[in-house]
Amino acid sequence: MDLRKLQRVIIDALEDVQAQDIRVYDTTKLSELFDRVIIATGSSNRQTRSLAVSVKEEVNAKGGEVISVEGLETGEWVLVDCGDIVVHILQPILHSYYQLEGIWGQTSAREIGW
Structure with a gap:
């Protein structure tokens, strides 16, 4: 699956389960292991699990x-x-404490297009 399609599938899966504060970072210049990092927030343990399962199922289904x-x-x-x-x-x-956005840079989804 191409990168743009995969990115769209993941974002749709997150939105379907009401993820909050979805951010996408272009990491092509920072890591050879992956091209994007997507960070999202869930309001509870149950929701974070549901978000992960939604992503897994949708990516596999597509x-x-x-x-x-x-x-x-x-x-x-x-x-x-x-x-x-x-x-x-x-x-x-945890999102607030670890501030992963600082690790992956300031290029967010709206700038790279999702």
């Missing part, structure tokens, strides 16, 4: 591949590795 899902046990910070795109789904307190 012919993409999910390499791994980490953090479902606690649901505080769930990572979904979709190969070219890595998705971080965090609860608000």
